[in-house]
Amino acid sequence: MSVISKAIQILDYLVPQGSEKEVSVTEISRELDMPVQSVHRILTSLSDHGFVSQNSKSKKYKLGLSIMKYGFLMWDSLRFRSIARPFMEELSKQTKETVYLATRENTEGVYIDNIDSPQLLKISEPIGLRLPLVIGASNRVILAYMTANARESILNQIEWDELPSLRPLTREYISNDLEQIRKRGYAITSGEATEGTTGIGAPIFSYENTVIGSLNCAGPTLRFTAENIEKYSYYVKKYADLISQELGYRHLYRVSEK
Template sequence: MSVISKAIVILDYLVPQGSEKEISVTELSRELDMPVQSVHRILNSLSEHGFVSQNNKTKKYKLGLSIMKYGFLMWDSLMLRSIARPFMEELLRQTKETIYLSARENTEGVYIDCIESPQILRISEPIGLRLPLYIGASNRAILAHMPRSARDTILEQADWSSIPSLKPLSREVIEADLEQTQKLGYAISNGEATDGTTGIGAPIFSFENTVIGSLNCSGPSIRFTPEKIEKYSYFVKKYAEQISKELGYRSLYRVRD
C-alpha cells in the first residue's frame, strides 16, 4: 500500500461516528495493521498541513481544520450550482445564448455548470475548463471584485509573454478592464479563450461577502451587437445579483482593499 493510500485510510478511520474521535498512534497502528513508525510519520505529515491535529494533553489525534475547509469548499460549489440553475435557465430564455457558471479555484476560474444555446451556431466549452482569472469575462468579473492585494499578486505573477489567450494581453490592459468592470458590475471579453466569441460575465458573492464565482453569457461575436450587449449585460448582472442574494450576500459590489 502506498503512503498516500495509507494516509487516506488513516483519515477515513478518524472520521467521527456520531461524536468526535481521538485516537493514539498505537491504537491506529493496531486497528489498521500498520507499523507504529509508519503511522507516526504519516500523522506528522498530515499534522503539518492541518489535516489532523494532536491533543497536547492526551497526545491523541483527530481530524484537523483543513478537512473542514475542503469540505466547505465542496459544499459551496454544490450549493452554488443548485441555487444558480434556475437563474441560468431564465438567462437562457432571455438571451438564447450559452450560459456558464464559473467558480474561483485559487488563481483560476473553472466552469462548473453550463446550459447550451438552442441555436445551431453556438459556443460550447467543456465543464471543467479552467483559465487564469485575468482571461475572459467570466474570470475577470471575479478578479475585479477580489481584494486588491490578491489581484495585484495574481497580476504580478503572470507571465504575459506566454499566457493562454488568443489575443495579446498586458497587465495595463487588464487593470484598465478591471476598473471598468468594477464600475459597470460586469465584464466583457472578445475572442480571448475562443476565436470569434463574445462573453459577458457578472460576479457572484457568498454570504461571507466574498466573490466566489460568476454568471456568464457567451456566443458568436457576430450576434453580439451593441444593442444585444446592452440587453444581455443587464440580465447577466440581474441574475448574478439574485444568485448572490440567495446565497446570503448583503452588500452588492463592495470591493475590499
C-alpha cells in the same frame, strides 16, 4: 501499500460514527494491521499539516481542523452550484445563449457548470476549462472585483507575452478595462479565448462580501448586436445579483427594472 494509501486509511478510520472519536496509535495499528512505527510516523506528518490532532493528556488522535476546512470548501462549492443552477436556467431562457458559472482558483478562472445554447450555432466550452483571470469576460469580471492588493498581485505575476489569448493583451489595456468593468457592473470580451465569440460576465459575491465567481453568457459575435448586448447584460447582472443574494451578500449594486 503506499504511504498515501495508509494515510487515507487512517483518516477514514478516524471519521466519527455519531460522536467524536479519539484513538491511540496502538488501536489504529491493530485495527488496520499496520506497524506501530508506520502509524506513528504517518500521524506525525498528518498532525504537522493539521489533518489530525493529538490530545495532550491521553495522547490519542482525532481528525483535525484542516479536514473540516476542506470539507467546508467542498460544501461551499456544491452549494454555490446548486443555488446558481435555477438562475442559470432562467438566463438561458432569456438569452438563448450558452450560460457558464465560473469561480476563481488562484490566478485562474474555472468553469464549474454550464447550460448549452439550444441554437445550432453555439459556444460549448468544457466544464473544468481554466484560463488566466485576465482572459475572457467570465474571468476578468472576477479580477475586477477582487481587492486592489490581490488584483495588483495577480497582474504583477503575468508574463504578458506568454498569455494564451487569441488577441494581444497588455497591462495598460487590462487595467483600463478593469476600471470600465467596475463602472458598468459587467465585463464583455470578444475573440480572446475562442475565435468569433463574445461573452458577457457579471460578478457573484459571497456572504463575506467577496467576489467568489461569475455568471456568464457567451455565443457567436454575430448575434451579440448592440441591442442584444444591452439585453443580455441586463439579465446576466440581474441573475448574478440574485445568486449573490441567495448566498447571503447584502450590498448589491442596483439593477434597474424593465
